Amino acid sequence: MSVRVLVVDDHPVFRTGMTTVLADLDGLEVVGEAGDGGSALEAVERLAPDVVLMDLRMPGMSGLEATRQITARFPEVAVIVLTMDEDDDSVFAALRAGARGYLLKEDGGEDVHRALLGVARGEAVFGPRIASRVLSFFARVPAGAAPVPVPFPQLTDREREVLDLLAQGLDNASIARRLILSEKTVRNRVSDILAKLRARSRAEAVALAKDAGLG
Known part of the structure; x- marks a missing residue:
């Protein structure tokens, strides 16, 4: 059975290009597109994708807020962030919002393919440059240390x-x-x-x- 994918990005050319790339990859089926967070929520409810490929910066509802709402309302749907933002604030805000993966738009089609299949199996997947950031962060946290709660985790x-x-x-x-x-x-x-x-x-x-x- 193919992994059902929803592509969310406010740039129509990028959306179309990504949809074309994914259509040629084994095990994937693009079931729809959306140009902002609000449309993404509606599409998730209507199309029931397995994975949402989500940009962060979009007009109206941001990809971060859409990720938070999708993971809260549709816990069976996995969200992978696909963005140009690689700063720590964006990465960890996305993870706190419930994203199961984080890729950069410069990552290759093979990385995107592996990530989509991986999160559909319940894995957490990061692009090569993001993975090193995440590992470095947790390497700095003492073993057994409880995470320090922060106010307003939805904020960077x-x-x-x-x-x-x-x-x-x-x-x-x-x-x-x-x-x-x-x-x-x-x-x-x-x-x-x-x-x-x-x-x-x-x-x-x-x-x-x-x-x-x-x-």
């Missing part, structure tokens, strides 16, 4: 840092100076934070942060 480390500064009363310009970022980047981070926390305003996000001990 940088987003939590921005939220903490918001809770301290800093405005965008001050946060930008503190973190050596542009104000535009800070604005984008704040927007992402509000979306992930489902907060309707900065004030509501700050209140949530303070309740969690930030600030």
Whole structure:
């Protein structure tokens, strides 16, 4: 039986190209495509894929939030992230959201093929460069040490840092100076934070942060 795959990416050309590549690989069947996280949720419910190949950065609902909702609502569906982002924040945020694999768009078709078949069997699969990051991280954790819980695991480390500064009363310009970022980047981070926390305003996000001990 073929592994049923849903391809999710906001770039139509990439989506079409990936669908064409996967169609030629043994043991796979592409059952649909989606261009954003919201459409991905609808497609998962309608098409019942075995694996979702998910981009992270998309308009509307992000791939990270879509991964979180898919794994919560459809635990039998595996999600593999396929993205250009290889920073630690993105990798571990995706894993915390429930992704069972993480690949880079530069990885070859054989890597994608192995990953799709692997996660369908219940394995966790990473591309070569990502695997070394994950192994390095766990090598630094002392044996037997309990994981340290972090507030708002749906946020990246940088987003939590921005939220903490918001809770301290800093405005965008001050946060930008503190973190050596542009104000535009800070604005984008704040927007992402509000979306992930489902907060309707900065004030509501700050209140949530303070309740969690930030600030």
